[in-house]
Amino acid sequence: MLPVSLIIECIITCNPIKSACVCLCVQYIENLERLRHLEVLNLSKNDIERIEKLDKLICLRELNLSFNCIAKIERLEYLTSLQVLNLSGNKIETIPPWLAKKLKALRLFKIARNHIQSVSTAVCCFLFAD
Numbered sequence: 193m194l195p196v197s198l199i200i201e202c203i204i205t206c207n208p209i210k211s212a213c214v215c216l217c218v219q220y221i222e223n224l225e226r227l228r229h230l231e232v233l234n235l236s237k238n239d240i241e242r243i244e245k246l247d248k249l250i251c252l253r254e255l256n257l258s259f260n261c262i263a264k265i266e267r268l269e270y271l272t273s274l275q276v277l278n279l280s281g282n283k284i285e286t287i288p289p290w291l292a293k294k295l296k297a298l299r300l301f302k303i304a305r306n307h308i309q310s311v312s313t314a315v316c317c318f319l320f321a322d
Contacts, residue, residue: 200251203234221245236260236278243267257282258302269294278302285309 218238224230225248232254233246240260246252247270255274259281265288268274275297284306291298 200229200231203232224249246271253297265291271295273297276300279306281305283307287311 218235218240221235221240221242221244224233224245227249229251230249231251233249233252234254234256236256236258238260240257240262242264243257243262243266246255246267249271251273252271253273254276255268255271256276256278258278262279262282262284265279265284265286268277269290272295274295277295277298277300280302281304284303285308287303287308289312291301
C-alpha cells in the first residue's frame, strides 16, 4: 500500500454525502498537510467557500476548485509550483494583483463564470502576456 505522503494526485470532486434526505458536499479544505508530494488536486463541484490550508502543498502543479462557492482568491501565494489554476464557476469578483507576482509558474488560469467586475493593469499584463 502506498504511504499517504507519496500520493501525487487526489480527486475529491462532486462528493455528495446523503443522510436523512439531505445532500452535503465538501465544505472545507482540510487534512491535506500530509500529502507533501501532491501534484494534482481536484476539489471541483463541492460547497467550498474559502481557499485555505493548502500552503504545505508546495509540489502542487494543478489545482481545480471550479464550481464551488469561493468569493475571494486568497492563500495561494505559497503555491509557487502551481501551473494550472481553475476557479471557474465560483463567486469571485476580483483578481488580486499579487497573483501574477507570486504564481510565476502559472500557465493556465481559468476564471470563467464568476462575478468579475474589473481587472487591474497588472493582472491584464499577466493574462495577456506572450
